[in-house]
Amino acid sequence: MKPPSFDYSKPDTVDEALNLLDTEKSNARILAGGQSLAAMLNMRLVQPTVLIDISDLSELKTITIQNQTIQVGAAITQAELLAWDQLHQQPLLEKVLPWVGHYQTRQRGTICGSIAHSDPSSELPLALAVLEGSILARSKNGSRKIKTTEFQIGPMQTSLKDNEMITAVHIPIAATDSAFGFKEVGPRRGDFAITAVAAAGTKDGVLLGVAGVADVPTTKHFSHKETQEPNELLNAFAWELEGSDDVHATAKYRRNLVRHLGKDVINEVLNAVS
């Protein structure tokens, strides 16, 4: 469990980082908190020739609210966001963040790093999907905003180009008439979710998202009427996700969780908005 040799670079600016990334392309990996990357490096699952450490870039160490959107910079850790005094502006984040890893890993692990890693059972990509946030990607040539639905394309696969890095994620703050729900089942608290569900909605309807079952966090919209009698649609959703068996749980168990937890979080939203 020792990585092969690689270069380590700690640029002083984002531009400098992007220039290096543009030169090295897929041979480079961005290092922020390293909570997934370092383990994968040590197991030689990833073998980059250079690591670009962005963890201290002050440009990326910001959390702001602009245009009704929380903008979280790529060097912000999960613990920092959890401790942010405006977090109540988006209650789903308040619900989700304590479930991201453990206290210890949250001190280093970053919000954007978790999104970039795109583990299919991660909580943050799920929250982002349900909140219909977006990802700000930048390359040497400019920046672009990627919708969450277009970002994660498979297990640990994203639509980021080789010369792009995430500089921030944009998360809409909660509308006054909206409410949120979150539930997760894993082998132990703090583990990768066997199934996690999140919901965001108003009286008019609920967007339900599921992680840990399909290859990417997946959402389904429930109209007001459907939220009142959600069983049939939940069952269809559970099957459509085409989950797999693994060492922790069967596909069937995951479908069961989608049905049960899905109903629970829809009700959590309904109870809060009524």
Added chain:
Amino acid sequence: MKNVGQSIERVEDPALLRGEGQFADDMAEPIGCCYAAFLRSPIAHANIRNIDKEKAEALPGIITVITGKDILSLTKPFISGVKVDAPQYALATDTVRYVGEPVAIVVAENRYLAEDALELIDVKYDLCQAVIDPQEAAKSNAPLLHHAVGSNILHERWFKYGDPDEAFENAYKIVETTIDYPRNSCTPIETFVVLAKYRPGDEAYDVTANFQGPYTLHPVMARSLCVEGNRLRLKTPPDSGGSFGVKQAIFPYVVAISIAAKVSGKPIKWVEDRLEHLTASTSSTNRVTTIKAALNKKGIITALDYDQLEDCGAYLRAPEPATIYRMHGNMTGAYAIRNVKIHNRVAVTNKTPTGLMRGFGGPQVYFALERLVDVAAEKMSLDPLEIRKRNLIPATAMPYKTAPGAVLDSGNYLSSVLRAEADGNLEYLKQQRDNARKSGRLYGIGYSIIVEPSISNMGYITTLLTPEEREKSGAKNGALASATVAFDPSGSVTVNVSSVPQGQGHRTVLAQVVADELGIDHKKIMVITDHDTVKDSWSIASGNYSSRFSGAVTGAAKIASKRIAKRLKIIAAADLNTTPDHVELKDNVARSTINTNNTIPLNRVASKAHWSPLSIPEGAGSGLSETAFWTLPELSEPDQMDRINSSGTYGFIFDFCGVEVNPKDGSVRIDKYVTMHDAGKVLNPKLADGQIKGAFAQGIGAALLEQLSYSADGAFETGTFADYCPPYATDMPELLILHDEHPSPLTPTGAKGLGEGNCMSTPVCIANAISDAIGTEVYTLPLTRSKVHKILDNEEPAPPAYMEAAKKTERNEGYSLNSGGYTIIKATPEKIWASILNPDELISLIPGCKSLIRTAPFSFNAEAKIGVGPIAGNFTADFHFSDLVEHRSLSLNGTASGALGIATGTGRIKLEPNDKEVKVDYSYSITINGKIAAVGARLLEGVVRKLIEQTINNFVYGLRDSPPNGILFKLFRWLGIRN
């Protein structure tokens, strides 16, 4: 006040809390030290055709690469308790038999380079069929692990005590259950560390390793290294990051690294990493047991019948098959059952060899026995606690000799149960259950009663031999513990034991015991816990296992202290003008009991022995150091009837708990857990409770969370703590610990072992409670959420009509990746066929493909870099087509291997022309082994599916824009990818 029996604070902690612990990895590395890494088998069963180490050895910084061939000429195979032709060496020699089996050692200037070199060693494997399930392995047509043996059952014996046949014939009722105990481990934080040096001048090895004993393995290692015992100097460090039995299994690595030191001429250090540890260090045995009981009308169990099929993994690595014999004397548990039948079979399978593990053999036996008692209660319409009470051994029968030969030394089982019922408030728990059930909740109460053996008889393993075989090989018995207590010239005391502690607080407890005998402050005593086989006293039973410390090691220390005390009194008596009988040692002074003002400081008494040896009275001896060896005389070898007192002392445990099962997600909440222990005299209550909590935590893990998982073809699937799940501290429920003390009449301190009991009693207690809650029998562990849910709810809503196909592609539990589908392509079958067989077209279609060579008319070799997201690796793939029906169908099979793992697959492709289209039907079966399966099992199926989907899409897309080519190509890409 006596020290023994007090919750004295741990003397170990000030150093540990300051970060001054001296663990194996902290030991000084010799100048010129090099580092080793192991190349390990990625597959469960294969013959090694060839190992090419040239590229690896050419890498700068690499000292040498050692393979099984080198080992063959330099070492002997490890001896095992069963004489069969199934040799195990420190490295695989011609066949690999489990994932993780060491195949080669790289010695390099540092570990990083060593791991670089691992990726350059090219091993060609010829795959063999693996067998994972012991019941499959036992079949006559099973693939064989050791051909010379001719069977995968390496040991089989029948035992009969009393007249079980008669008892079963006359039984009022016979009950039976079959359980399947899983593989788990105790996963110490600190992994294996070996530091070895060869001294050519003396032809001797100096090794430091965090070995824990038993020292029966020292001769095993020396023999394998072809040296006499005094030329294998084995040192163990003062501190340990845990072992729980596990570090017994370091011994093959002591040999491997020693040989590497000899071959390379360098001192070598090896630190096992977590992936290596989980994959290939050791594990508990998994065991399938069918157990029957004969009952009379009153619910008294008149006979037991065990049929045990033990799975020891790929080799019977010493001391296996000890797991199945450790409990032999106490197979009747805490019950007075006079008729017993036991059928033992020990199987080998393509899994990591098993070994010592906290609870050693107990969890397997008690999961069967205590489940059966619940089944019996149900059949007899008796309360499960009531039937247990009726069968308990009465206090008046103590010491009690069980049918298979254990001598249960002390206890009043019924009174301990009654006390626990009262002090643990069982009545209240029953009310809780009734209330919960009234409101429709799934709440259950579980019980377990066990005896906890400690201080293993070194002869118990010979129970596997017939009396005639034992006659020939000579008796093995006893369990020698040793301790040295010495005063130095300044009058301070040092205690040295051959115990090799693992964090239990041995220094504290020994100081307590010795302080009481010598009458000095326990803080003045220095206890030395590192050990050196050439300088310290030891014997084969030395080491730290079978909970032998509190009974045996403290006993030896007490005896040595008594001898010293006696001599001190003789010396002091002369100065106190009295006789030794009238001297007491207390409060750091020797005092005349006649004139209590007449005292002399103890350190002065002691230093006199050093400074004025001619002045001390006759009878006081010379020097002031005593080494005591002690064993229980009761630990004799098995008798002619195969009765064996397998352990020296036997504690008693009664557990009960209340659990609630959530029917929605199958989760289990432990509402209350009470454990009652009678471990004889408790030497330090705080440390004792720490031991009990630790074993309880491991019991919780075994009950609900932990399993070392293998796929049907032998891929190991739980190589990280994300997939192998010991409980977190936050998963631990409150534990009420109760003590009842009936001192052992056999040990000098009256203490028995207590560190393993809850590993034995807790898993089955929780299983019984869950069974009670859900009203169904449970047969296996761990009862994970998914598993409990499966038991509760087998029906689920059907998929929506448009997804009717979904059910058909439902995979079985586990992971052989078998699937298929079809796609429609607008091309002629001839065109598709042509592209399939043309390597020039194929190569351009495989992403990452660097080369593709036709090696035979229908065989190909490809090299490609394959990856998903950021994970990528280089693979070499060999594949070939067969069963070709031109333009219609063919089969494809192949293997792809690389540092990330090895994949094998078969596929079948059928082309069905239909107008201007072709329907391409495909089916495949893939197995994935090696690192990627061990660390990525959670994601693997999703990833593979995704890759196939993408491949098919690409293919269809490719055909639209360009001449038809590449379907096969893409299709074998998934084969390659499956690596």
